[in-house]
Amino acid sequence: MNDFAVQDILAEYDQIIKTRNLDGLLPFLKEKSKGHEVALRQHIMDAKVHWVDYTNLASQSDLQAGHVPYYGGRRGDEQQVELIILSAIALLNKKDIQRWHEPFDFLQRINRSELYLEIVEWAKPKWIEPYILQRFRGRGGDVLGYSVLRTLENLGIISYQPAMFARSLSLFQRWDYTVEIREKDVIEALDHCLEDPITWQRDIPQLFIYETFLFATTVRFQRETVYSPTVKYQREVGSMYVFFPIWAYLYPKLLSENKMDRHFFIENALRIQTKEWNNDLKTFYRKLLDEIKLNTAELIKFQELIFSFFQANPLPVPAFGLDLCKKMYTHSDFDLPSFLEWINPLMLRAEAKKVIKSALPLLEKIAKLNPDFRGSIAAIVADVFSIPEMPLQERAAVALQRLSVLDSSSLKERINAYVPQLQGNIKKALEPWLDVEGTIQAEPERIIYQYQPLKEKLLTQAIQLPDTWNDILFQVGKCINSNEPQEAEILLHAFLCKRHLFPEDYPAQLSPYYKQLEQIYYDISYKNDVKRFLLCKLLDIQADYRDRNYKDGVPSTLDLMEKMLAIAAEKMQQQSKLPLLCEPSHLPYWIEPKILVSRIIAYQENKESIHALDLSIAIARMCREGIEDATPLVSQIKGHLQILLKFCLGLESKIHLHDERSLEQWMPDLKGSHLEKLALWAVAARTHDPEGTFNEFIGTPLQKEAFVVKAFQPHFYFREAWEDGMNYNTRQIERLKSWEELAIDMPEALFSPTNLLYSLTFHQNRDRWSDHLYNQASVFFWHSLMPQNPEPLSIRLAISSCQNGDFGRSDMQGFLRIVDRPEFWFSDASTLVFACCFLQEKKETRFLATEVLIHLIEKRKLDLGLFGEKLAFLISGKYGVLLRCVDALAAIKDVSPIHNTALFMILNTILANLKIEEKLPLNFKKLLEHYLDILVKTGQKPANGAQLFLKKWQDIPSVKNLIKQTMQL
Amino acid sequence: MQNLTYQYDTGSTIKKSSGLHQLMLAHQSELAEVNNIPCFFWGNLTEPYTTAKCWSTIAKVVRSSFSPIPPSLRDPIVSAGAERLRFEGFSSCNGVYVRLDMQPEAIDGEFIASGTTNVDFNDPMLNALNAIQKNERVTLAVGQKEMQVITSKTKVIEKKVTLPTRWIKGLTSVQLYLVDMEQKFEIPKIQAIQLFQSLPRGVLKGDFFVSKRAGKFMFAPVPTPDSVRIGGVQRLRLLEGLLPLLDNIMVYESADRETCAFVCELGKMQLLMAFSPDNNRGFSGEGKVLENLTQNVPIEWIYGLNALLKSNEIFSPTLLSIEQDIDLGTMDQLTAGLSSIGLLGYDVAANNHFYRRLPFKTERILSLNPRLKNAKKLIDNDEVQFVQNTLGYIEALVKGSGVQHKVVIEADQQRCTCDWYTKYQGKRGICKHVLAVRMKREAGE
Incomplete structure (x- = not known):
């Protein structure tokens, strides 16, 4: 063989493609391919790249060839593609063709095209079997049509593969919906299939061995074309089609023609019920068993099999087994x-x-x-x-x-x-x-639950600050990986106070972290702020860092990390070595009073400016523990700040507000506007007396702000919400659905200074996306800024995550974890948000809510009367599915006698406060069952309010008996 | 190394004649000497129904997946010897490990040979297992005792199996978790059924904990001091089919509270199911073996042990050190090393190791760990530089992709600036950089 001859053959092949000479392909392959397989294989693969593969057709040569520019597409037309794939089927080997997907579709057609069949018959490719098995075992489970597999088997090209044949047979064949399919043709095709003994003797029995989805194998007809009364069509409401269930037709036919032994069918259809197979498949066989009506002798023969249904899933299987047992239990051989x-x-x-x-x-x-x-x-x-x-x-x-x-x-x-x-x-x-x-x-022992929240110790674990450069270095990694805000604050401490530990090559040592940060995106906003700061500072600690500008001037609470970072950056520029005032001294976010006082003294001694926001957060984080250690130091603080700190420590109870000029004089070392200085007092006041009234702020610019003069106590109510959409029948926009939604009215305030922590997101007509919390980490961050007053957090969650029971995100779970912390206390709003958790769609939230309720009852931290009222309010307002709440509450039953008492109190209050007019909510009976049970368990009688409610509904048949039993206690 | 592909010459079969089920498990091993053994065990099952249910549970595990890795058929391995049979397998995602320990009373027959091999769990066989009823008799052959008469009806179907490397890696890792576990609860049958009934339906995100409250076992989303953490709690459903049959369940938990195991007592059998820390974490990817692989187990030990011990035989370090005159001090390290290459399994209930040589070539097992391979590459390319190497403190620079990573090993801390350490903070095994530094240090370089 010389190169000249090879070139001629390849040119001839190209010519066949160019001229779309389908008739010439097989003769060419027969005459010219022998001895030139290697060159032809390579040429076919090249031809596929050129003619078959999708490509950008905008190149100049393609433009000249008349292809539409700017669009992807194939250079070859249908026939050219056909020629290349057919020649590939004939000549390529397993390695070359295994990644091609086109041959699969071509093989699918061999029974419809003589040419395809002739080529396969002539080439007898050895790769077909592993190729189609690979497709079958792959993610899509692709399989060739049954008739194709049989043809290939008859030609000796593939061997019998029971699993693949069973799957293929179950699908029967692909119907071509581009031409009209007549019922008669389908029935003929099915009957013809059953004439082949290999099909009914060898292959159909395999359908009991390999899991298939034959219950879904149907042929679709338009309603009006159907005429046969013998076929039980599957119909869908409103659909213009009916569906011919192939196997519901074939099995009875096999049985009636004695092509399948009735006992064989019964035994296998029964066995399928206990397999780990598709439930619809099990249902399909159960229906068939129902239809063929098993007689008592048959039931007795397979009784052991039927009994095993009692340990099977899903529940219709044991139910079916029971029905069958009802038909045979009187038989002597039962x-x-x-x-x-x-x-x-x-x-x-x-x-x-x-x-x-x-x-x-x-x-x-x-x-x-x-x-x-x-x-x-x-x-x-x-x-x-x-x-x-x-x-x-x-x-x-x-x-x-x-x-x-x-x-x-x-x-x-x-x-x-x-x-x-x-x-x-x-x-x-x-x-x-x-x-x-x-x-x-x-x-039972009468145990009384009394709402008696006890103060728990908060300063339990001091934060370990980095002492060496290695600690600082690896703290960067911890900060990148952790969602705990204190990890970033510990790192900030190092940047501020431990810069002397940074070696000369710190940029090189920190560069792996820089690279990591470049590739990370956080879905937590404060983490992205930390990322931006670190990207700025890691390679050059003195680099200029600026926070973003807020066009409307009001950052959200979640933006405060960025503000803190900006303060830290400014201090670094000024070569300060003092930590931020708000840096926590104890896990997770607490500041020991002595430490805050010492920091302020150090600031004053070093003549460093104090930022109003920094001090506000520090005040919010400082708990009143270890006051005796702080008291001797506080007198060293100069000026007006001493009075403020004394107030924060509880040593002074009067709020000292002065006009702008005097505040300026009294706090010369405080960097901030007059409003910010006023806000410091407002934060200090609200931190330790969250529900108090501070008339001192009346007449100041802050008087309309939420949480300044009075705590913001929103009025919760239900309002109708709805969704509009197009009705395609009438072509009109219509109200698709409506529902009740929990709502509040915002306070009148329009603007707050950044350090007025508790008021930041409560402004009239404002509910910005940036105020929403979305995830647990954001809830934790918010709470870390103002841990002693969780009221703003609760109200924010009520607004953005509690509109209805189906709205909750993982931020509600974050809230529940906060509720479980020692410093948390309940208000009207937070009790409502806690109650909302019991009606949330997310199961995780409800499980957690139950667990937290158990803890709260143990610690007597929840006002059960108020909690019951809130639940009654939500149930009356159709806030969520009642059963969710009933199950979540019932889970506390029998945890301990005190929990039973608590459940009794909760249910009593719910019943006494329900405002239901029309009909009882679905599954209300369940609530009454638990109520009766808990009354018996605690030896109590229904309270008066509950009795009034029960009397109102005592004639309703579904609950009549239960109410009667309850009232008789 | 690529995935292992092997081929059974014949499939496992189950035949019923004269009311007797005859189950023949076809076997296959990568080791020629194991592959040449025609039959390991032949005899009767004393509890056929329970055994069949356990096998079905194993089949369910090996065909399941709880991560984006699609579920695919993997066969279990069986170890025969010391009058016991042990079946072991993993879910496709490698997050669930299952092992059935059939004690001597569960089988009545002859151990013809000792060894560990892959066995074929095909659909027709599993279908037949499903048909076994309570009062039936079943014989079991692990391997073919006699040549089968092949008729046109019983045409031999060759079956090819591809075992991903993570599957084999899982087998070398899981005992290191089990050895670290302690029993937390013993749950009687009725309470076990009630506990499983309270198992939340559907896929739940987040951790769940089993705890005992007011005498009742329950699942809770919040830990208590004595609770057991279950990552990917819905994986427990794999055990549901055994609940009506068991006597009790013992719950074990690892010291770091990440992994747990449920051991079902089923009379003459025990079925252990161990769960990785979460759905998306497999036993293969945790790097637990790395701690022990910095020092190679001498190859002569691998062959030596095979001559000394039969499959399933208890591995007693003390006894072995006396008998073989090995320093007792090196036995702990040797035990960990042998576990890490799959030569030892661990029985949590009996609190001992047992010997079994996995049916894979030792070179394959040793080459499985990419972190180990990459660490060796770092050393070979001289990309590890000690900055300080003193007793109790090592500081080194290791080349990364475009950056130099700093590794510090001091006291019980091994820290690195790489992505792996940053992400897992040492909770998922040491990174290749720390590994390379340790290997270089141990090599005395």
Whole structure:
């Protein structure tokens, strides 16, 4: 072979493509490819890149060729692509073709094109089997049509692969919806398929071995084209199509034509029910089993299989098993011991309440027929009491009474083990079986819950500041990785006070962190502020850093980190070695009074300016612990600041406000406007008396600000919210849905100085996106700035995250974690926000809320009356799904006697304060069940308010019995 | 090293004749000497229904995935020897480890050979397992005792399996977590069922903790001093199928409260399921083995142990040191080293190591850890420079991508300025830079 000959062959191949000579391809391959496979393979791959692959067609040569510029596309047309892929199928090897996706679609068509088939038949490619298996096992699970696989198998190109054949067969074939499909054609195609013995003898049985989605294999018809009365079409409301279920047609046909043994089908359809397979597939086979109507002999034959349904999932499977058992339990060969052994664990499954409820009458009937088994059946029924569900336990108690097995010690032992689980009045019904101790508990210890929040110690762990350069270096890494604000503040300390530890090569040592920061984006706004600061300072500690300008002049609370960083940067420029006043001394954000006083003295001694914002945050963070250590030092503070600090420490109770001039004179070392100086007093006052009234601010420019003269106590109410959208039938904009939304009215204030911490985001007609918290880390940061007064945080969350039960984000979980901290105290607003958490859609929030409630009750930190009122307000306003709240509250039951008392108080208050006019919310019965149970457990009677509510609804059938039992206590 | 691909000559089969199920597990190993063993065990299952349910649970684990890695079929390995069978496997994401310990009473038969091998868990076999009922008899063969008569109906289907390297890495890592665990709770059957009933439905973000409150076990989103942290709590659902069968569950937790294990007592069997710290973290990626791999285990030890111990045999460092005249002081390090290359498994309930040689080449196991490989590369390229190297304090500069990383090793801290250390702060094993510094120091360079 010489190069000349090869070049001729390749040119001939190119010519075939250019002339779209489909007829010439196979003769060319047969005559010219032998001996030139290597060159042709490479040429085909090049041709694919040129003709087939999508590319930018805007190059000059493409423009000349008449292609549309600026658009991506293929150079080759349909026939040219066809020629290249077909030649690839014929000549390429496994390695070359395994990444191509086009051959798969071409192979799919071999039964529709003689040319395709001839080429495959002639080339007999060895790569096809691994190629299609790779596609089958890949993420998409792609499979060729069943008829294609059979053709390839018959040609000896692929071997039989049961899993792949089963999947392919389950899909039956791809229907071409571009041409009209007639029902007759489909039925003919299906009938024709069943004429092939390999299909029904070898392949169809594999559908019971490999999981498929055959229940979804349908052919779509327009409604009016359907005529056959024998086919049970699947119909969808409002759809113009109906769907022909292929396998619902094929299985009955196989059975009626005796191509599938009826017992074989029954056994396998039953076995599928206990496999870890798709639930819709299980449903499909259950329907078929229903349709073929199993007789008693068949049921008895497969009874062991049916019994195993009781341990299977999903719940319709045990329910189906139970239905089948109802049809055969009277048969003499019914294996009762085995049935009882299998059904026993079902009685412990709380999620199977309905199935258990329908099993109990069956067990009673069986016991009647087989008196010898009454004891074992009673023991099985007793296990139902492990499920704390009142109606179910009531039914089980009735069953036990009917079984009347009174002398069994093992039964008594079993029932007594479940005493803590017994609901409501069930104990009375079970008295014949209960030990004396069990019934004695009917007189519970009366424990009183009193709202008595105790002050907890806050200064528990001093912050370890970096002592060496290595500590500073790795603190940068900690700061980058952590969402705790104090890590950034510890680093700031190093930048301010430990610059002497920085070695000469600090930029080189810090450069890995610089590189990391360049590649990080935080979804937490204050973290991005820290990032910007570090990017500025890491490689040059003296670099100029500026904060952003706020056009409207009012940063949000979450922007305060940036302001703090700017203050630190300014101090660094001035070569200050003193820390920020607001730097925490104790974890997580506290400042010890002695330390703050010492810092201020040091500032004054070094003649360093004090920033109003820095001092405001420091005041908000300084707790009144260790005052005795600070008191001797405070007199060393000069000027008006001494009075302010004495006020903050509780040594002075009077607020000293003066006019602008005197404040300027009294605080010469304080950098800030007159308003900011006034704001310092406002913050100091509100920090330690969050709910107090400070008339001193009346007449000052701050008097209209929230939290200055009075604490902001918003009025919460429900208002209608809605969503509009286009109705495409009427072409009109219509109200699609509406709902009730929790709302408040903002205070009159229009502007606050930056250091008026508690008031920053509460302005009329303003709810900026930058005020929203969005995530837990932002909640923690906010709280770290003003930890002693969580009221603004609670109100902010009420506005931005509590509009309705489906609105909550992870910031609500952040709030709950704050609630669980020792310094947190409840106000009207924070109690409401806490109550909202119990109705939130996010399960994580509700779980956490329950846990926090348990802690709060242990510490007597929650006013349960107020909490119950807030819950009643939310339930009355249809804030969220009631069951969420009921389940979250019920989870505190039986944690301890005090928790039961607390639950009684909460439910009492809810019932007394509900304002429901039309009808009870869905699942209200559940709430009443828990109420009755907790009344029995605590030995209480419904309070007057609750009784009034219950009387109002006592005639409603769904709750009539429960209310009657409750009122009779 | 690339993923391991191996091929079974025949698939596992289960046949029923005269009311007796005969299960033959096809096996395959990368080690020729193991592969040549036709059969390891042949005998009867004394608890066929429970065993079948345990195997189904193992199959469920090896076919599941809780991270973006798609679930794909992986076969478990079985260790036969010392009158026990142990089946082990991982979820596709490597975050769940499962092991069934079949004690001598669970099997009645003959151990023909000792060893560890991959076994084929194919769909038809699992289907047949699903059919095993309570009162049926089942024989089990690990490997083929006799040549099968191949008829046209029982056509041999060759099965190819690709094991990703992370799967093998998981097997070398998991015992290092288990050895670090302590028992926290023993939950009786009824309480275990009630606990699982309170398991929140759906996928939940965040940590959950099992704690005991007022005598009841429950899940809570907040830790208490004695609670056990469960990362990716919905993974516990893998155990649900066993709840009706178990006697009790023992819950173990690692000292760092990151990983946990649930051991189901099932009469003559124990099924252990260990959970990585979270859904997106596998046992393979945690770098736990790195601490022990800075010193190589001599290759003669690997072969020597195989001659001394049978699969599943208890590995007693004290006894071995006396018998083989090895310094007792080096045994702890040796135990950790042997665990790190998969020669030792760990039984949390019995609190001892057991020997088993994974069915993979030692070179493959040693080459698995990219951090180790990269650390060696740093040393080979002379990219580690000691700034200070004294007793108790090491400071070094290690070349990174476009930057120099600083490594400081002092007291119990090993810190680095690289991305890995910054992100995990030492919680997920040491980085390649620290590793390289330690290796260079240990090599006396």
